[in-house]
Amino acid sequence: MKHCTRTSRGTAVLTTALLTAGTLGATAPAHAAGPAVRLEGTLASGATYVLDVPTGWNGTLLLFSHGYRPAGAPNPAEDASDDTSRKLLLAEGYALAGSSYASTGWAAEQAVPDQLATLDTFTAKVGKARRTLAWGQSYGGLVTTALAERHPDRIDGSLSTCGLVQGGVANWNSTLDPVFAVKSLLAPGSDIPLTRLGDPAHARAAAQALTGVVTQAQRSATGRARIALAAALHNIPGWNDPAQTRPAPTDFPAQQANQYQALTGLIAMPAFAWRQEAEHRAGGSMSWNTGVDYTAMLRNSADYQEVKALYKSAGLSLTRDLATLNTAPRLRADPTAVAYLAENVAFTGRLRTPQLNIHTIGDPLIPVQSESAYQRTAATAGTTGLLRHAYVDNAGHCTFTPAERIAALHTVERRITTGHWGDTGATALNAEAHRIDPTSAARYRPFRPGPYPRPYDLARPTKAARTGRS
Numbered sequence: 001m002k003h004c005t006r007t008s009r010g011t012a013v014l015t016t017a018l019l020t021a022g023t024l025g026a027t028a029p030a031h032a033a034g035p036a037v038r039l040e041g042t043l044a045s046g047a048t049y050v051l052d053v054p055t056g057w058n059g060t061l062l063l064f065s066h067g068y069r070p071a072g073a074p075n076p077a078e079d080a081s082d083d084t085s086r087k088l089l090l091a092e093g094y095a096l097a098g099s100s101y102a103s104t105g106w107a108a109e110q111a112v113p114d115q116l117a118t119l120d121t122f123t124a125k126v127g128k129a130r131r132t133l134a135w136g137q138s139y140g141g142l143v144t145t146a147l148a149e150r151h152p153d154r155i156d157g158s159l160s161t162c163g164l165v166q167g168g169v170a171n172w173n174s175t176l177d178p179v180f181a182v183k184s185l186l187a188p189g190s191d192i193p194l195t196r197l198g199d200p201a202h203a204r205a206a207a208q209a210l211t212g213v214v215t216q217a218q219r220s221a222t223g224r225a226r227i228a229l230a231a232a233l234h235n236i237p238g239w240n241d242p243a244q245t246r247p248a249p250t251d252f253p254a255q256q257a258n259q260y261q262a263l264t265g266l267i268a269m270p271a272f273a274w275r276q277e278a279e280h281r282a283g284g285s286m287s288w289n290t291g292v293d294y295t296a297m298l299r300n301s302a303d304y305q306e307v308k309a310l311y312k313s314a315g316l317s318l319t320r321d322l323a324t325l326n327t328a329p330r331l332r333a334d335p336t337a338v339a340y341l342a343e344n345v346a347f348t349g350r351l352r353t354p355q356l357n358i359h360t361i362g363d364p365l366i367p368v369q370s371e372s373a374y375q376r377t378a379a380t381a382g383t384t385g386l387l388r389h390a391y392v393d394n395a396g397h398c399t400f401t402p403a404e405r406i407a408a409l410h411t412v413e414r415r416i417t418t419g420h421w422g423d424t425g426a427t428a429l430n431a432e433a434h435r436i437d438p439t440s441a442a443r444y445r446p447f448r449p450g451p452y453p454r455p456y457d458l459a460r461p462t463k464a465a466r467t468g469r470s
Contacts, residue, residue: 034057035055036052036053036090037051038052039051039125039126040077043099043114046102047099047101047114047117048075048077048100049077049097049099049118050077050096050099051079051095051096051097051125052090052095052096052097053126054090054091056093057093057095058092058093058094059130060093060095060131061096061097061129061132061133062079062080062089062094062097062132063115063118063119063134063147064079064080064081064135064136065115065135065137066078066137066139067137067140068106068138070274070277071200075100075103077100078098080098081137081402082402084402088402088403088406088437089409095126098118099111099114099115099118105281106274106277108345109281112146115134115143119132119154131157131413132154132156133158133159133412133413134148134157134158134159135158135160136160136161137160138162138164138365138366138398141161141162142164142345143345144158144159144163148352148353148355149348149349149351152351152352152353155353156416157413157415158354158355158412159355159358159412160356160358161358161359161405161408162359162360162363162397163370164370165357165371166366166374167342168278168286168342168344168346169286170370170373170456172275172278172287173454174454175234175270175271175275176195177289178234178236178271180194180289180325181226181229181230181294181325184325184328185324186214187210188324192206195331196279196284197272197276200277202276203272203275207267207271211264211267214263214264221313221315224314225256225310227259228252228256228259229307231262232301232302232307234367234453235301235302235367235450235453236263237302237395238255239255239258239362239395240258240261240262240362241258242395242396242399244258244261252309259303259364262364266365281340282334282336282337282340282341283334283336283340284333284336284337285331285334286333286334288331288333288338290331294325294326295322295326297453300450301450302369302449348457348459349378349380349381349383350381350459351381351386352383354386354412354415355386355388356388356412356424358389358391359389360391360393360397360398360399361393361445361447361449362396363395363398369451369452372455375389380459388411390411390426390444391449401437401440401442403434403437403440403441403442404443407430407432407436407442407444408429410432411429426444427444429442430442
């Protein structure tokens, strides 16, 4: 059943209830200068899709992968990161496509095939694109990178924005470390579970209990120092929300207050509710900290100097607390759950087409050090010539301007066209962003993130990493 309506601008909007034979692709060549159309429908998996084709399509298709949506959240199909970017890209002549994925939560198992099916739908209904770029944000950066590594025959290049490019296993390990530190140092006698959360109610109760612990601890200098230590194990930056005043480099109390805000957010959702959903899919716990040296991890953290200063100010022994962490009872993973998460998705680094990753430096959810994890993976695979990174000087998760995003897309497309990266530095990206929108902020800056706390990839996993056992 189909119906066609016309907007006030004269744009044809075609809504398709089921995936049927193409209506445009049968008669129109891929590069025809036809009217702008929007097509919506449902894939065989149950995922919905949306396709936007502008008047005078330039032949390039942008496949967008959206970010994480908690279980039960609204799940519409999206083909761009935001409405402003969508309008700008269509005005430049790009066609856009994206799916909802067949389920919410940790849906990587469904997301990759659903995105491939969306490409097939575009070809059937519109025509074959001259080139296809995959792009995505946050969890969608993980989906995009999985497409790049596993299906290089389907895309010509890719862009990950604020992406979870450390991969699924590393992400959940990194999410475990700060809550393990909170429980070990601030509630050592409690029975708050950190893994194997059972059901959503179990996860909510655990999150509420640990939130209460952190809220109480924030009221004392000793508690604030320990919260800073927990935050440092996740590399939560001291400026992590654009609404915060940016602290001075040595204003450690202000940095800690900002980290406390981010840590409570991590406890509220990712560390418990989102983990429970992922554990349910994986059939057990996919996280472990057996064999982890928290002293070494802290020393590699971008927040190490802050933690030392706050411990000194509180008259608290950092050495003693690290010894407590390193001798606290450890958590083991279920090997079958680790294997599931490695399949959906850990990375190999085996790129065959160019990829650019961009990240804000003040990201509390997916810390900027995740880019170091993927750089390490690509270096092991010998593909760093195909990979570039760029960094935006802003706080928050995925807080790019549309011009910053589109400048990055243009950079990937030029790499495909010329066969060379050219200048991917901050000055060049800012100039491109200003050209796209002179009124918009352009904040790329030279930056090099430190190491990711606990990288995991399929390029060189150890036996312990494969099984979650030391």
